[in-house]
Amino acid sequence: MVKMGELWTQLGSVMASMMFAYAMVKQFFPDNLGNILEKYTQKLVGYVYPYIQISFDEYTVEFFRRSEVYSSIQSYLSTKSSTRAKRLKAHDVKGSKALVLGMDDNEEVTDEFQGIKLWDIVMGSYLDHVRQEGKAIAVSNRQRKLYINNTGKGAKWSHVVFEHPATFETLAMDPKEKQAIINDLMKFSKGKDYYKKIGKAWKRGYLLYGPPGTGKSTMISAMSNLMNYDVYDLELTAVKDNTELRKLLIDITGKAIIVIEDIDCSLDLTGQRKKKKQEEEKDGDEKDPIPKRPEEEETTTSKVTLSGLLNFIDGIWSACGGERLIVFTTNYVDKLDPALIRRGRMDKHIQLSYCCFGAFKVLARNYLDVESHELFGTIERLLGETDMTPADVAENLMLKSDTEDADSCLKSLIEALEAAKVEVRVKAEEEAKLKAEKEEKEKEESGNSNHEVKCNGTIDKVKGTSVAEVKENGVTP
Ligand SMILES: Nc1ncnc2c1ncn2[C@@H]1O[C@H](COP(=O)(O)OP(=O)(O)OP(=O)(O)O)[C@@H](O)[C@H]1O
Ligand SMILES: [Mg+2]
Known part of the structure; x- marks a missing residue:
């Protein structure tokens, strides 16, 4: 049996060599004589040559585009040929991180599939395998991109190569929560058939919320690195209207993360996060929890509406392309319109919060290569x-500096935590004192209306400063 197989293999090589020699000789015959010769040679070869040949053209007939199947096969064979063929060709394939190695002309490789030499296999299932594997290899080789939509560029994306080093491994958060997010993402990436079965577009929405500096943007980079997806950072305030928003959506390919950062600031389309924050600090808790619609805003430059955005997320166009994550980030989840973040739109709500001990341990490992330390107990208590x-914390x-080491860094963290603790206590005492003073003055005011303006002014000013300072230090009052 083995001998028979070898015999066929040798015969195959001899036939291939003969066909190559024939191709050389054919050049020296006139065209019509060459054609006759070819016809009879093919017939003759057909009697003795036991294999079927399948050719794949490099370019498609339509618009001379490069064939997708050809590229997949090329990617697939590059992994085989580089180890088994002797003469290789290097191709600079567009969008690929590395050179793709292919076989040189007249080189041959034999592949194994499902434990059998390919000579014996049914071509259908093998070709599907080559296509799928080739696509996966091409995807893992390609350079990921970060797309942004700029003001003044109309409905157009421009891009740079995406190279953020954050991964879920380096992301500091509770390990169980982190694993749950990873599982959710992996399930999504393999869910093509499932989504089809349940009749849902293959996309998933994540709402990341929490105070500044808790890792929302870092998590988006980790998601992109885990899933190998491009990132589309959508700046809503740079989008003129709903039509422009739709055009941008149409240009987004599959395997993409569409990100709208600080959605609470984008949605009312003032586009000025700073200004909005200042207003909030001034207004304190009296602010309307639902953001204003654009038509109510005086400083609006964009006419994108809430309904336009909702259509963007779950309108029919958003289903085209498939395999997309939509991620919103916000510091103020309570201020978002409930319609925007209901399940089905934002399927998973993830809170990123202040540093817990589990998250600290990840940071200590990342930054100091320390797994355990005698100061960990104190730090756990303080956190x-x-x-x-x-x-x-990071x-x-x-x-x-070169003089610093793990010990000195952990000590400085303990000092910072203790200072933050004292600061919070002092602020709380100050606020309690101010409140008491305010109440006292209100009592006096009932008999003296002239006093009113002065007291309110003082209180507002002190309160505003206090809130801003606490925010700056990343500490809740
Ligand atoms: N959970 C985290 N794990 C690891 N590093 C973190 C984490 N959170 C914050 N960092 C560090 O702090 C920096 C700021 O974090 P990041 O930009 O992700 O915060 P954010 O939550 O997006 O803040 P903002 O609300 O202001 O946009 C990061 O570059 C990273 O170095
Ligand atoms: Mg951020």
């Missing part, structure tokens, strides 16, 4: 008593 963002753990 339970004080709110500090992972960004602030800053304390970062080695800033």
Whole structure:
């Protein structure tokens, strides 16, 4: 049996060599004589040559585009040929991180599939395998991109190569929560048939919320690195109207993460996060929880409406392309319109919060290569008593000079945590004192209306400063 197989293999090689020699000789015959010769040679070869040949053209007939099947086969064979063929050709394939190695002319490789030499296999299932594997290899080789829509460019994306080093491994958060998010993402990426079965577009919405510096943007980069998806960072305030928004959506390919950062600021389309934050700090808690619609805003430059955005997320166009994640981030989840974040639109709500001990351990491992330390107990206790963002913890753990080491960084973190704890207590005492003073003055005011303006002014000013300072330090009052 083995001998027979070898015999066929040798015969195959001999026939291939004969056909190559024939191709050389054919050049020296006039055209019509060459054609006759070809016809009879093919017939003759057909009697003795036991194999079927399938050719794949490099370019499609339509618009001379490069054939997708050809590219997949090329990617697939590049992994085989580089180990088994002797003469290789290197191709610079567009969008690929590395050179793709292919076989040189007249080289041959034999592949194994499902444990059998290919000579014996049914071509259908093997070709499907080559296509799928080739596509996967091409996807893992391609350079990921970060797309942005700029003001003044109309409904157009421009891009740069996406190279953010954040991964879920380096992301500091509770390990169980982190694993749940990874599982959710992996399930989604394999869910093509499932989504089809349940009649839903193959997309999933994530709402990431939490105070500044807790890792929302970092998590988006980790998602992109895990899933190998491009990132489309959509700046809503740069989109003129709903039509432009739709045009941008149509240009987004599959395997993409569409990101709208600070959705609470984009949605009312003032486009000025800073200004909005200042207003909030001034207004305190009296602000309307539902953001204003664009038509109510005076400083609006964009006419994208809430309904336009909802259509963007779940209108029929959003189903085209498939395999998309839509991620919103916000610092103020309570201020979002419930319609925008209901399940089905934003399927998974993820809270990123102040640094817990589990998250600290990830940072200590990343920044200091320390798995355990005698100071960990103190740090665990302090993190339970004080709110500090992972960004602030990370800053304390970062080695800033050659004289610093793990011990000194952990000590400086403890100092920072203790200082934050004291600060919170002082602020709370100050606020309690101010409140008492206010109440006292209100009592006096009932008999003296002239006093009113002065008291309110003082109180507002002190309160505004206090809130801003606490925010800056990443600590809740
Ligand atoms: N959970 C985290 N794990 C690891 N690093 C973090 C984490 N959170 C913050 N950092 C560090 O702090 C920096 C700021 O974090 P990031 O930009 O992700 O915060 P954010 O939540 O998006 O803040 P904002 O609401 O202001 O946009 C990051 O570059 C990273 O170094
Ligand atoms: Mg951010």
